[in-house]
Structure formats: structure tokens, C-alpha cells
Amino acid sequence: MKMSSAEDLSRLDAIEKALLNRWPETRIAPTLERISTLADYLGSPQLSYPTIHIAGTNGKTTTTRLIDSLCFELGMRTGRFTSPHLESFLERITINGQSITPEFMIATYNDIAPYLELVDSKMANKLSFFESMCALAFVAFAEFPVDVGIFECGMGGEWDSTNVINGSVNVITPIGFDHMEYLGDTLEKIAQTKSGIIKQNSFVVLAEQESDVAAVLMRACAKADATPIRSGIEFSLKSRALALGGQMLTISGVYGEYEDLYLPLYGQHQASNAATALAAVEVFAGETKLDEEIVRQAFANATSPGRCEIVGRNPTIIIDAAHNPHGAESLKKTISEEFDFSALIGVIAPMGDKDVTGILEALEPVLDRVIVTRNSSHRAADVDELKSLAMEIFGSDRVSASDDLEQGITQAVDIARTSNALNDSNTAVLIAGSVVSAGEARAIIRRKGI
Numbered sequence: 001m002k003m004s005s006a007e008d009l010s011r012l013d014a015i016e017k018a019l020l021n022r023w024p025e026t027r028i029a030p031t032l033e034r035i036s037t038l039a040d041y042l043g044s045p046q047l048s049y050p051t052i053h054i055a056g057t058n059g060k061t062t063t064t065r066l067i068d069s070l071c072f073e074l075g076m077r078t079g080r081f082t083s084p085h086l087e088s089f090l091e092r093i094t095i096n097g098q099s100i101t102p103e104f105m106i107a108t109y110n111d112i113a114p115y116l117e118l119v120d121s122k123m124a125n126k127l128s129f130f131e132s133m134c135a136l137a138f139v140a141f142a143e144f145p146v147d148v149g150i151f152e153c154g155m156g157g158e159w160d161s162t163n164v165i166n167g168s169v170n171v172i173t174p175i176g177f178d179h180m181e182y183l184g185d186t187l188e189k190i191a192q193t194k195s196g197i198i199k200q201n202s203f204v205v206l207a208e209q210e211s212d213v214a215a216v217l218m219r220a221c222a223k224a225d226a227t228p229i230r231s232g233i234e235f236s237l238k239s240r241a242l243a244l245g246g247q248m249l250t251i252s253g254v255y256g257e258y259e260d261l262y263l264p265l266y267g268q269h270q271a272s273n274a275a276t277a278l279a280a281v282e283v284f285a286g287e288t289k290l291d292e293e294i295v296r297q298a299f300a301n302a303t304s305p306g307r308c309e310i311v312g313r314n315p316t317i318i319i320d321a322a323h324n325p326h327g328a329e330s331l332k333k334t335i336s337e338e339f340d341f342s343a344l345i346g347v348i349a350p351m352g353d354k355d356v357t358g359i360l361e362a363l364e365p366v367l368d369r370v371i372v373t374r375n376s377s378h379r380a381a382d383v384d385e386l387k388s389l390a391m392e393i394f395g396s397d398r399v400s401a402s403d404d405l406e407q408g409i410t411q412a413v414d415i416a417r418t419s420n421a422l423n424d425s426n427t428a429v430l431i432a433g434s435v436v437s438a439g440e441a442r443a444i445i446r447r448k449g450i
Contacts, residue, residue, distance in 0.1 A: 004102040012102045015109045016089055023128035030159040035131045038119045039164050042112065042135065045142035049079075051149040051165045052284055055157040055194045056173025056207065058326050059273045062265070062304040063173050063207075064152040066277035071148050072097055073298040074285055079141030081162065082152045083130065086306050086439030093137045095144055108140045130154050134161040148284070158196020169284045170197045170226070171205045171276060174269075175213045176326030177355070187213050195220035203283040205229045207276045227283075229254055231272070235279040240271045242338055249299075251275045254282045256289030263299045266308045267334035274299060306438035308334055312450045315416035316341070316428040319442060321435040323350065325358030331432065335366045342425035343368040345412045347441075348390075349405050350433035352381040359433065360393045367430070369398045369415075373408035375437040405437060406444050413450055 004012075039046060054064050061082050068080040078096055085091040093100040100108075112135055120126040127135075141149045151167075153160040175191050191213040198204050198220045206217055208231045221228045229235060238250040238257070246264040249271050250257065263274050282290060306321045308331060318335075322328045335344065346367040350356045360370075372390050374380035387401040402408035409431060416427040431441040 008102045008106060011106050012090075015106065019089070019129050019132055022126060022132060030156075032159055032161070032164060034119060034123050034125070034127050035134060035161040036164055037122070038112075038115060038127060038131070038135050039138065041115045041118060042139060046138040046149065046165045048142045049146050049149050050284075051151060051167045052169045052171065052280060053151050053153070053162065053165055053167030053197045053199075054171040054173065055153040055160070055197045056171075057176040057190070057194075057324070058330065059173040059207065059269060059276075060152045062270060062307055063171060063273045063277050063280075064150055065304055066274055066299070066302055067171075067280055068094070068097060068150050069298040069302050070277060070281040070290070070295065071150070071285070073294045073301070074281070074290065076147040077144065079137065079144065079146035079149045080152075081134070081137040081150070083133070083154050084435050086435065087443055089133070092133055093140055095140065095146065100140055104140060105136070108136050108143065111143075112136065112139055128161075131161045138165075153194070153197065156196070157194040159193075160197075163197055167197065167199055167202055169203045169205060169280050170199060171207075171280045172197075172209075172217060173207045173273065173276060174326070175209060176324065188216050191216040192220075198224045198226050200224050200226070202226045203229055203280075205235075205276055205280045205283065207231050207272060229279050229283060231276065231279075235275060235282075237271050237275040240268065247271060247338075249274060251278055253289060254279050255287065258290075258292055258295050261296055261299050263302060265302060265304055266338050267330060268337075269330040269334070270304070270307070274302075306435065306442065309438075309442075311442060311445050312413075312429070315413060315420055316426070317413070317445060317450065318428065318430045319438045320430065320432045321438045322359065322363075322432040323354055323434045325355050325362050328359045328362035328432070331430075332362050332366050335430070339428070340426070341428045342423070343416075343419065343427040345416055345427065345429050346370040347373060347402075347405070347408045347412045347429060347431045348386075348433045349373045349375045349408070349431075349437040350381050350386075351377065351379045351436070352385075353379060354381075354434070356381055356386065357389060357393070360390055363430075363432065364393055367394070367398075369400070370394055371400050371402050371408045371412055373402040373405050375405050375434060375440050377434075377436050380434075380436075405431075405440055406448075409441060409444055410448075 080094045090099040249261040372386040419427040
């Protein structure tokens, strides 16, 4: 792969700044008017290839990545759109499993920039960062061109900017509480918004859901004459066993059974995501059983950065986005069932607009001590307030605070290394609380060479 020139990187930096100067993706005005208008001006590129659409509260990104891996191994040219990114905004748009190149991003942005300005001039509010990124993905995938576009919703479903695609397969991962200020304060209301991605006569692959949520989703399927493919009924995770670096799975697919699948990801939730992804690709790729060797290869190659990802070995350092109580509960279960540490030090840096109490309460049983800190976002939770909240949950003797994430990580790693050297123990470090924290932690650890 050729290196990008300094001129390209400078241009890319200018593009990122221009995009970030738009409405941030955390400021939502629930409407499809702007993105629909933009897509129309661009000639509806998102309708020029078949698509798979993924909504849900947790597991969306991993499921999207697994669907991508399966389609690619089956010989398809794939385009994948996910959010948020960990380290570079280019990660959001991938082609054949690789982030879009700076050169391709520059060319695509140059193509659509006049249309962004045109839509801005006609609307009460300018296009947001997220809407602009969606449009870039629509166009890049059409230009490549891809055989399948795989789109993860940013938030919700019904009015999410990705919802101008026409998914032949729509996937809904487990639904829990998050973004209640936009999606509603009950699981049924949240499910109603997310069910908005269900298209007429499509397949709808449903991960395991709470019964009230399942009822909402099934009504939406009936209304759209869509075919539901349900976890536990049309497909299921038959068994899982721990294996070095991950787990071995047996999945009962929609059209056949798949045995001895190695998945290099940790946790029951990731095994469930794999089953959901497999069912989605089965119905997308021809409504038949897939070649088992191809499935094995696709799962063996799977990665999910920032999701229970081991990034250091001395001490063991795990990074997990865990930005809501549902994600933190899955993380706690995985840590307690699949790892055997002498002690675990948490470095927790959540956003202030999240259910911070719920995140801390979920992780408390697996953390021997916690260092609360903050990432670089203006939305980061206040460290003093975090410390006071953590002391109520953990007790004052298990809590300390650090002014920034790098300092918190350094402190935790030093404590773990000292403990391991003096006591011949296996003390590990867990960094969690938000996707931003996960991305920044990966960069810090790489830079410091831990």
C-alpha cells in the first residue's frame, strides 16, 4: 500500500476539520429531510447496491464487522459503515475490510462538497458531521463499487441518517437503555424507534430480546410483511467453550449447523453477535447454508477493536468501550467468567451524559480498585463528581482520581507491575467507560510502548 503524501495528509486534515465544524453527532435533530435531500441531489447512490442494515443498543459494531468478514470471505466486495470511530474518522468507511484511503476520501469529499453547501443553503439547519459521513459512505461504496453495503445505525433507527438505504436484510441487536433523551424512557419506546429500519418484504434478523421489546419488533415485522429470523427459534447459539484467545462455537444457522468455529473474541455476548451475523448473511447470500470452511475463516479473522481487546501483556491491559450499563454488565460477565486475574484495576473515563452510576455499579464486583479519570472530550464526566460517585459505590479506600486518561493509565500500569513483581501475582488493568476513552487509550498505550 503506497504511503500518502504530505499534501494528501494536509488536505485530509482540512477535510476532517471542515466536517467537525458541522453539527456534532451528539446534537440530534430527528429528521431524514436533510440526508434525503442530499441523497437525491447525489443521485441516490445508496440504492445502487444491496444493503444490510444494523440497529440495536449493544453489539452493533461487532455484528456489523462480523457480517462484513463473512461477506468478504464469500467473495463479495464489501463496504462497511460504522460509528463512532476509535482513532481515525477514516475507520467509519471501510472497503473490503480496510479503512478508506486518504486519497479515496479526498476524491469522494471533493465530489460531494458542492452538494453539502447546496443542501446547507436550503435547510434551517446545516448538515451534521454524521449526515456528511453517511453521504461520503454512500458515494464511496457506489464508486468502488461494492457488492454489498453494510450500515450500522448511529442512533435509533427510524430517523437515523442511515435509514435512507433500503436494507434487504435488517438486523436488530439486543435493545437496552441508552440515549433516552432522544429514544424514549421505556424499552418499548426505544424498540419502536429502532424498528423504523424494518423495510417492506425484507428479512429481519432479531437477536435475543426482552419479551416486551420482541413484541414491538414482531408487530413492526407484521406491518411491513417482513420475515422475522429470531434468535432461539430460526437460529441459535448451540454451544460455546473457552479457547486460548477466544472461544469455540457451534451455531445452529437458519439453513444448517456450523461446528468448530473459532472466534478470537471474548464473552457470551460476542458469541451471540456471531450467531446473529451468520443468520443475517445466510438469508442475504442466497437463503442457503454457507460453506462451513468459509465461515470458519471469516470468524477466525474477526477483530473488534475496543471491545474487550487485550492491548498489553505486562501487565495484561484490556480496553472496552462499555459506555452504558448494558455494555458494562456484558463486560463484567466476560471478565468474571473468562479471565482469572489476582486483581483488576479499573481506569474508568465515562461521558457525563451517560448513566455513570449504572456503569460503575455494573463493574464494581470485578474491580479491586478504580481510578476515575477523563478523556479529552468536552462531554467527559467531571472527575471530582466521578470520584465522589465512585466512593459511594466502591468505598473510599478503593477509589482514586487522575486528571487525565494518560496519567490514569500510567498510574494503573505502575501499580499492577509493582504488585506482579513483588507478589508474583497476575494483576491486570481494565480501561473502560466510553468509545472515546477506548480510542484514546489505544493510542496512548501504543505511543508509550506498554
